[in-house]
Amino acid sequence: MTATWKIELIPVPVTDVDRAKEFYQRIGFNADHDHRVHEGLRFVQLTPPGSACSIVLGDGITGMTPGTQEIQVVVADAGAARRQLLEAGVEASDIDVQPWGTFVHFPDPDGNRWSLQAIESRPNG
Template sequence: MKLEVVVVPVADVDRAEAFYVDRLGFRLDADFPIGDDYRVVQVTPPGSECSIIFGTGVASAEPGSLQGLHLIVTDIERAIAELTAHGVAVDGPFRDATGAFHHAGTAARVPGADPERRSYGSFAAFDDPDGNGWFLQEITQRAPGR
């Protein structure tokens, strides 16, 4: 099994499409304006096999309620600089005080990337225009079997 699509709840489809395609550089795979109450937009992050879908009539969750989506990058500082250059407000880099993952919200955040730049240890965070929360996670070498 492979994760193929994640549905992201948004309030304004055009605003979301502009954010994900123009600011984040996601590939626009489909935009099906089927009717006034049903529109499906699918976009894919660069290099990813998993896409996101948003639109009208595709999500029952409240816009902005999705939290904890991760985009994997090989250089956290470069990724932050690129997003910032495209007008995205990014919090980070940071690491978690435990060194294991990151806590929900902003609890236990330590400013700065992992001092040894270990894979899985450095993060940054940003929200889409609706408040859906995304993380960047730096991975330069995958753990065995992944």
């Protein structure tokens, strides 16, 4: 039997924690936690609407360079997701239709890149 693996938390490297937190809340992420554990460690967890996986940003969270993270998320409707981003004042790409899905891309304030993919169906297995 294969063990179940669930991705729970993805680090997102940022330069300004408060600016990043505001950005992600503006596009609909829920702010789950914001704790200063000690000097040099602030843990901010945010969860996209409907997701079982969250992102974490803060001081002392990751050694990654801000702007280097790339994350892909599945959405029900790429057009609706794009409209939501534009209404929140976020620069979003035009809709990119590919045989494996419809995509919308956008950066966060540090340049971390997000891809939103709408897919009609997933293969089983």
